[in-house]
Each structure stands twice: as structure tokens, then as C-alpha cells.
Amino acid sequence: MPGLLYHCDKPLFQALAQEFRQQGMGLLQCDFDYADDPDFMNAPKMNQLDQIYRDGKSIGDLVQRLGDFDEMFLVGKSLGAMAMAAALDSGNFDQARAIWVTPGLQNSTLGDQIIAHPGRSLVLMGDLDPSCLPETLAPLREAVQVRVAVIEGADHAFAASDLFSEEDLTQAAMQALANWMPLRPHG
Template sequence: MFKVKTDFIKGYKGKDIDYTVLSTDEHVSKLAILLPGAGYTAQAPLLHYSTGVFSHKSVDVLQVNYTYNDKFYDSFTMDELVEAIKHDVGTVIDKVLEENSYDGYYLVGKSLGTIAMASLLDKEIFYNAKAVWLTPLLNRDDVFESMLHSRNESLCFIGDDDTHYNAERYRQFANNPKLVSRLLEGADHSLQYKGDPVRSIDLLKTVIKKIDEL
């Protein structure tokens, strides 16, 4: 049985950013940080079952529950939205780490969350973190460069029917021995197969099994 703590911080331009910490033991030494997509929340399948995997291993889980598809952000340029993402995620993590100490980390980012991941992996505290890139935004230079040059033990899952897939950039990941990448033929940005729910469930099982083995 785990404890659930929900709280919030004042984020970029005063917007409340909710977060949830799920803990299984007072003496846990590792933390998994889940960074959702714009409309793909921590309750969506990939992140929901990732939470279950980490909780089963007695790893605390931090879900950063931002809502960048909210009308509050309608007037934001992409550059300002990126600034908000980095600021908000960093502020949430700082607050959680003021209250708890850990000596090991996992970072799991989905889509928009991979922007925050790319900036976090530059921080000394995350030099040895294990990273999971779910449908990363490969057309963004910051995300691509972080993945290409990262020294973190990492997994990447992306479909070739994902609008953010970039074949030329993906091929270069073979040059990073720390990054295990898997291209999923026919899978879309949700890592699903359109019109084929049973096959999509099989894919979900494959991804979660690999995360469990990380």
C-alpha cells in the first residue's frame, strides 16, 4: 500500500501546477519523475502503468500534473511555453527534494515532457539517472541533442506514424551506446495502432515490460 500526497506550486506567471507524490516506504532511496504530454496525463496508459512498475519496485513516483493545453497558455509562443515547462518542472522537483532525499532517479517523459527531460539531464543531480523517452519531439534540437549525446542509460520508443518522428535523426541514435531505441512500425504519437486496440494493448505490454527491466 502506498501513500499519496497531492500539492501544488505557483508556476510560471503564477499558474498553479499540481503534482502528486506516491510513496511506498519512508526509507525509499529512488524517485521516478513522470513528465506527461500536453494532453497525455499521468493517468493515461503508458504513464499509469509506469507508475505501477516503479511502485512495485518500492520506488517513489512524482507525477508533475501540468496542463499546457489550458486556455491560460493560448497566447504563449512556443518559446515562452518551453520556458514555462522548464520553470514549472524545475520548481516542482526542487520542492519535492526539499522534503525528501534520494540517491537514484528515473526520468520518464512523454512528448512535451521530453522538453523538460532534456533540460533536467544537464543537471548534476541527474547525471546517473535512467531515462525513458516516450514519443520524443525529435524535430526539436534540444531534445535530439540531449538524446544523441546523453551518457544516461536510456530507452526510447517512437512510432514511424508519429508526426514527431524524424528518420534521419533517429538513425543517428545508433551512435549512442547508452541509448536503446525502438522504432515501432505503424504506431502513432500515442504509441497505438489506429483502429487496432488489441494490437495496441500488446504494444503497451511490450513497452511497460522494457521499462520494468530498466
């Protein structure tokens, strides 16, 4: 589930999709157009959060209707992580593995929701992200089922900087994924 401006066509989502396909997994991608919706963008924050929650719950309901899966991974970035938390709450996703990309941990309950998810979780956080603070990451690091990977040079947008290209940041995130889950060799 993408972020406000970080959609499924961005490098990290493309790399994740490619890896999941190479692992022989089916893929359901959704994209949000909140940034293109002036009503959403001008709405009070609580209304925006309610919409994100409803959309996440709808996605979770849809996935439930698709049937049972041997393995399930959910990926959410930023506001997509908020939608993913709602999706995880919407049904029987206890065994689903969750990848939380730059979740907004400041002034939200998202950290508690990550910890409450009984399935394995990977949190990908850029060291330049405003939520990358010792006090926000410490509770996540203490949770047995959560692994936190801090990506050097990545900001909240996972954008290129003077020191790191978007390709560098994507490769670092994909290495964190490989360290978190056993990947089958390609080919």
C-alpha cells in the first residue's frame, strides 16, 4: 500500500514486486490517489485518517474474499502503513508478514499497532526520517516479532540525496528484506 506521493511505480515498490514474483508469489497491488483529490487534501486530518482506515479495511476485506494463502506479505509505506494496519485489523491476518516502510511513528498509535500484530514484521526506516528516533524505535526493537532495519541516507520519501542514489537506497532496503526472510535463489 503506497504512500501519499510514493506510488507502486517507485523503485522500492518495483523491486519488492519483482522479488515477490521471482519467489513465485502472486501479487495484488493497490494505489491511492489521495494527493490528486482536493477534497481529501483539504479535509481535516481526522477525516483523512478515517478515509485511510476505511480504505485499508476495504483492502483487507477484499484480500479475505480472495481465499486462503500459504504465505502472505503486506507492504505499506507511510500513510499506506496506516491503511495496512487497518487491513491487518480487518480479518484473520495473524500469520501475515508485514513490511512497514517509513511508518509515521510520531504522534500516532502506529508503533503500538506494529507491535500488536502477531505475525513477523520488518520496519524499514531511513536514518533521515523524522520518525527515526531512539524513543520511537526502542519499543519496536524490543518486540520479538519485529525487526527494525535503518537504511543509511534514506529520508521519509526514500529519495536520492547527494550521497545515495535511489538505487542505493532500494538495494539497501532489499538487503534488509533478504536478511529478514529467507529468499529462494532466482532461476
